[in-house]
Amino acid sequence: MPLLTTLVDTFNDNVIGPNWGDSYGGVSEVGGQARVPLVAGAYAGYQTGRAWTLAGASIYLKTPVLPAASTGTDVGVHFMITSAVDGTAIGFKINRVTAKLRMQSNVDYFDAAAVEITYDAVNHLWLRLREDGVNVYWDTSPNGSTWTNRRTLATPAWITAAVDTCAVDLFCYRDAGTTDYAAYDNVNTLSDGAVVTATGTGTMTTAATGAAARTATGTGTGALDIAATAAASAVYHGTGSGSLDTDATATAGGTDHNDIDVQLGKPHSGWVVSPPWR
Structure with missing residues (x-):
């Protein structure tokens, strides 16, 4: 049973990994981040296969780059866990037009009881969704370490039933405006280290x-x-x-x-010559 807690990606190798095999819409991995384009009228997203479980698990990430609202009226950055039933999903939406962060548990693509707060690019940089067998929790953090709970909801039945059939969908959409992109990073990890290789030249005789x-x-x-x-x-x-x-x-x-130099000459009066010189 692959819990979502075990899904980890820093996106540092600039190659879309096998966990994101259902990605769509021209996404790419650039500069150590998962980049999702926002082109007017088109959806795009990093998406896993339907092989994961949210029950008893947690998943968090950060959103370091957000798109501009531009001239759009619907410009959204989503972090969702989806079920096998279309329109049934749970997670976050950052609305760039209204500047709201929405915590939603959708059925038929909508949640009438969703909680919205004013989006703060610093304090809401990191987003976390977790389930403990009783409730689902939506949390935010400025650093991925100190978390603030924003919404708590009794666990929907589908989460318990959807073992090994959930997918992570990091998707974006704009209805109008200038093409740009959003970026996601650090899925379930605070480590952002990378191996940097440098080369040098020289000669074997270099001191x-x-x-x-x-x-x-x-x-x-x-x-x-x-x-x-x-x-x-x-x-x-x-x-x-x-x-x-x-x-x-x-x-x-x-x-x-220093060596000792010895000068030898002909013996003369007053010299005492001893072995081995005589």
Whole structure:
């Protein structure tokens, strides 16, 4: 029994997922959001198949982008759970002409007892519908965490009976006006993370720099008198080839391991020559 609580989508992959296989009207997934166009006289929506259950479940989402009223007299953004019976559904409608948020439980496409409040783009950004075996609740939130109940209704019989036959329909409609769109996001999740992949270029010989108290190792080719330098207590190691009397130099907290040069000459009076030199 797939509860609606288990339906989760961030829309971050910009591909309409398989859960929304009944979508219609030219919808798309753009910029990490489910985008539904509003074209005069046409319906469009993200829709699941009829395989879900609202009884004992909850579902929430946010509506970050709403259409303009333009010259329309009926411009609506809907978040509905529909039954297998046409016109029987429950959920929210944001009316862009009247600026009202409507909590409705429709039979034959209408609810005479629907509750309407003035829509607030901040405090009503997130919408939630839930059922607990007794009642259905319509809730709103500014952040998806702190919720305010807006309507409570004894659970309609069809919700209990419609196990595995409900669909989620996120649909929009305008009767007139300029074409634009609404966007839905974050179905049953507060996480909006995405994987961002970046690329870079460089060469295998690019130097690595070590900060204080780090250790860095560098290699070089050529004469051994190429110095390896370390800053502020870092230890750097240099390798190379060349004459034996070539120095390796360390600075600022490194250790000086200069070779000792010995000059030999002919013995003369006052010298004491000991092994192995005599």
